[in-house]
Amino acid sequence: MKYGPQKIEKKWQKKWQQSGIYNTSDNVDKPNYYCLDMFPYPSGSGLHVGHWRGYVLSDVWARYKMLQGYNLLHPMGWDSFGLPAENDAIKKGIHPRINTKKNIDGIRAQLKEIGAMYDWSREINTSSPEYYKWTQWIFLQMFKKGLAYRKMMPINWCPECKTGLANEEVIGGKCERCNTDVTKKDMLQWMLKITSYADRLLYDLEKLAWPTKVKTMQSNWIGRSEGSEIVFKLLAPDGKEFPLNVFTTRPDTLFGATYVVLAPEHDLVMKITDKEHLNDVKKYIEAAREESDMERTSETKDKTGVFTGAFAINPVNSEKIPVWIGDYVLVSYGTGAIMCVPAHDERDFVFAAKFNLPVREVITSGDSKKDSSGNLTEAYIEAGEMVNSERFNGISSEEGKNRIVEWLAGKKLAEKTVKYKLRDWIFSRQRYWGEPIPIIICEKCGEVPVPEDQLPVLLPEIENYKPSGTGESPLAVIPEFVNTKCPKCEGPAKRETNTMPQWAGSSWYFLRYPEPSLETKPFNKEQLSHWMPVDCYVGGIEHAILHLLYARFFTKVLYDCGFLDFDEPFKKLFNQGMVCKYSEKSGKLEKMSKSKGNVVSPDGLVERYGADAVRLYELFIGPPELDSEWSDRGIEGVYKFLRRLWDWTISSNEKISSSESQDFTRQLHILIKNVSERLEGFRFNTAISAFMEFINFAFSENMKNETLKLESVGKVIILISPFAPHLAEELWEKTGHKDSVFKASWPVYDEKLTEVENIEVPVQVNGKLRATLEVIKSITEEDIIKLALEKENIKKFTDEKTIFKKIYIPGKIVNIVVK
RNA sequence: GCCAGAGUGGCGGAAUGGCAUACGCGACGGAUUCAAAAUCCGUUGAGCUUCGGCUCGUAAGGGUUCAAGUCCCUUCUCUGGCACCA
Incomplete structure (x- = not known):
């Protein structure tokens, strides 16, 4: 009987659907586990092998959890409102409602090919009125x-x-x-x-078992910055006075402020500009408006700005300094105005040099870079000792920060504040x-x-x-x-005729799956508490900020409103790496995408090798969190392995007995151990290697005539079932089991059974391998070193030398140190 | 520029500080075959070798250690994120 994936895969997909084995029910006597994929937007171009990766990964994990006895929720749905879906419709000239439905049908069919254990009875769709009512x-x-x-x-x-x-x-x-x-x-x-x-949003990141990369990205995006607002007095040319708040993280450099810059859009600009400069200022504001954000904030861009004709009074020394406008000051951050200390800020230094504004050093340090006449050649931005700062001279800049703010705060001219990059x-x-x-x-x-x-x-x-x-x-x-x-x-x-962004529906969809057809509420708080937060969330890194930040925000708001009793949606997050392939167009290794012309469709591969082989190759290709390169030949290896596993199981039927060799039992327990540990560590690629090693052993010469226990063969089938569910079900049935393999439980191993009596111990001289010894495991240090020193090749390196250290790490290694 | 992550055979990759290159692909040799495909067996880091072994080898250089791909320092390259945020 040959391995024929095409037939058995169809058979089991049908059976699963009929039996509803993956449909989740509440109130069962098992712990709940919520395993979620980032739901896709229904694209028109269908799935490629890159999309499969995350889905396969989460499915293996979900099936493993099911076998461990959890009541599993593993749903799927459609992020079908918003730009991606609409742009696809416009491109094809088909109404979005019709096009979206068509695309969903296509992708659903493709997803079913994977053989994942989705509970399709819970499918949700963000563009359906029953759903968006609640958005x-x-x-x-x-x-x-x-x-x-x-x-x-x-x-x-x-x-x-x-x-x-x-x-x-x-x-x-x-x-x-x-x-x-x-x-x-x-x-x-x-x-x-x-x-x-x-x-x-920043501090709760600490609670999450997320990749540090994503946490860092979110924390950078939020961009918390502690500083102070300082009040300058603005003198308009007509004699009017206005308070001007500037934000700074360096109040210790306040005595070095030699000018002030406002964002061109700042409210006060038109109120303080004098007649002489009005034209230039207007022109500058106009030009700044025309520029894109990219042009405006590019760091390589020359600093530009114009003088307004007005002056500001520095609150620490009542000095009168000029007020400029410049587009390097952003109206949307801080107060939209800055005090400029060219001696201790790189940007201000460049601006001052260009417009010939004075530079006054107020922080001194041996590390400052100066020319022969003692002028700074670049801004010194580190800490140091304060100078030119009147009564603060001689104290450290760190201490000065607080002292200056405290002093000004007493006069209501300064206040400690926190600013964020987040808008x-x-x-x-x-x-x-x-x-x-x-x-x-x-x-x-x-x-x-x-x-x-x-x-x-x-x-x-x-x-x-x-x-x-x-x-x-x-x-x-x-x-x-x-x-x-x-x-x-x-x-x-x-x-209101504006609509919500694509990210609205996806910011709470995970709350809907536990009861997707609830009509009176978006979700049921009590029931949600049994499922949420999501135990494992799997998706691409591209959502590190957008979706994942928005979803956290929605969850916190709903928590504050009393609708939820948790305030973070996703406990554990896993980002699968991208699947890349050489692109003829760009001549580079790139992420698979239609526009780059380097996509590999799973359809032909499923037809030829079966979904189980494609699943296995998606995992075997490399560590799941790293990007990987698709190789068209690579799948042959895992396909061959599946066929060998099939052949071995089928032929084992004739060898079933009540006993088996100790060797086999040991290899089986090593397999259970390796697969379990590697699954736990999300090391799916090496879990498959463990299987390959096992099957190589099972086919080895001395196993040819050995008998096997039926129970052991069954364990192997259970172990492979999360990876190759169709093959496992078929083999499970063929070995005489009635129920689904996914009703079985995950095998446990016995550490003692994985161990051997005789071990091979490498012997080194001065850290270099010179021989190996075969000894009983319990050998003493004394005995093994004696044996080692008797070895021919060891003698060669120890004779006529002084042995001054002998090391034996039990079961691992012997090292003789000589001189 | 700043912050992450990575750099190991021809290739994808494996290694709780303890035999570097598991597993797979490819290549080579053999078996089977009229032949090919498929399958099976063997070899496969480089160099040297008296075939016992020896030397070198995980981006480069240094350090810690009996022992370093792994830990520490310096440098280079690649990928990703941030990038006038005061």
Whole structure:
């Protein structure tokens, strides 16, 4: 009987579906385990072998947990609202609703090929009204708490996608979706106050069993910075005075401030600029607006700026210093204004050099770099001793930080503050395919939430779904949608026509799976407490900031509202590496993608080798967390292994007996040990190596005529079942078992049975291998060293030398040190 | 520039401080075959060899140790993230 994966895989996939073996039930007498894949957006180009990797990995893990006796939740769904789905529809000229459905059907079929144990009865879809009703509901809870607000502001605008974007969606100045340069546009925007969660989002990272890389990325993104706000006095040319707050992390350098720079967009700029400089300032502001963020914040760019004609008074010494504007100061960070200490800040140093502004050293150190006449040749930014700072002279810069702020604070001219790089989340999209924001704008009552019993606000069916590019959503031209009554005053009012971003639905979908068809609530708090947080979350590193930060934020908000009793969604996170392949187009090894023309489709491979072989190769290719290179030949090796395992099991049927050799028992227990330990450590590639070694042993000459216990053969089948579930089920049945192999339990090994009587011990002289000894395990140090010194090749290296150390690490090694 | 991670045969990769290169691919030799594919067996880091072995070898250099791919320091290269955030 030959291994024929095509037939048995179809057979078992059908059986699994019929028996519902993977459908999760509540209230069973087992501990719960929630294993979650990042759900995909329904792309039009289908799955390639790179997509398989994460799904295979989580499936192996889920099946292993099931065999360990857990009640498993392993669901799947569709992130079907938003840019990716909509752009695909526009490209094909098919209405997003129809196209999305078509794509979902395609990917679902492809996912089923993997043979994963998804509970398909819990499938969810973020673009279905039953689901997005609750996305809207969550938005309203945020609105009620003041966490969702509308504001006119210059936002990131993608001219290609014709929509505003969140900061997180701008990667290196380009749109995350289409790689187009992002520009600025003033727009009235819905914002989510994620900044008020900055501290908790940062500190709670500590609680998470996540890769440090992701934690570091999030913590850098949040960008907490402790410093102080210092109040300068601004003197306008007409004699008016304004307080000017600047943010600095170096109040110790305050005596070295020789000028002040405001962001071009700063409110005070037009109030303080004098007539003489007005033209230049206006021109400069205009030019800064035109520039993309990328151009503006590029570090290689020359520093630019203009003088306003106004002066500021430094609160520490009442010195009058010039006020400039410059686009290297960002209006959205800190206070949008900085004090400049060219002697101790690299950027200020460059700016001062260019515009010939004075440099005054106030921190001294032997490490400062100076020319022959004692002038600084570059900014000295480290700590040191304070000079030129009046009464603070001679104290350390570290101490000075506090002393200066305390002193000024007494005069209400300084205050310690914390600033973040994290900005509020721009939440409106000027696009059709998303959740309508459930707000009604009434002239009298302002922004009025749609009453909860009127949710969902349905996305209307429209012909022209393409983005307009005007800054309005395509919904804005549908009078039946826009015109409505104010829920408060009953007067005529208009609906908000912006939609939510792609990330809205995915920020809480993991809360929906435990009871996906619940109609009265988004989720059931009591029941959720038995499943959440997710025990193991598997997905790509590309979501390190976007999705994973947003999902944490949503969870914390819902926790604060009392809807949840946990405040972090994902306990453990695993990022699988990307699958790469040489691309003819770029001539480089690159991540598989359609545009690079280097995708490998699993379809043909499944047909030829079977899904189990593809699963195995996805794991065998390399360590799961690292990127790996796809080799078309590599799959042959694992396929050969599966066939050998099949042949061995089938032929073992004729050798079944009540006894087996000690050798075999030992190898079996070593296998159980290795596979268990390597699975626990997520080292799937070496777990498979362990199997290959076992099967090589099982086929070795001296095993040919040995008898086997049926129970032992069964254990091997259970061990392989998470990796090759179809093959395992078939072999399980063929060896006389009635129920599914996944109803069995994971074998345990006996450490004693893995050990041998006789061991080989390497013998070194001066750390170099010179011989090996075969000895009984319990040999004493004295005996083994005696044996070692008798060895011919050891004598060669020890004769006529003085032995001054003899080392025996039991069971490991002998080392004789000579001189 | 800053912060992570990585660098091991022809290739993918393996090694709780204890025999470097497990396992797989490829290559070579053999068996089987009219022949090929498939399959099976053997060899496969480099150099030297009296065939017993010896020398070198984990990006480069140094250090700790009886013993270093593994720990420490310096440097180089690659990948990813951040990048005028005051």
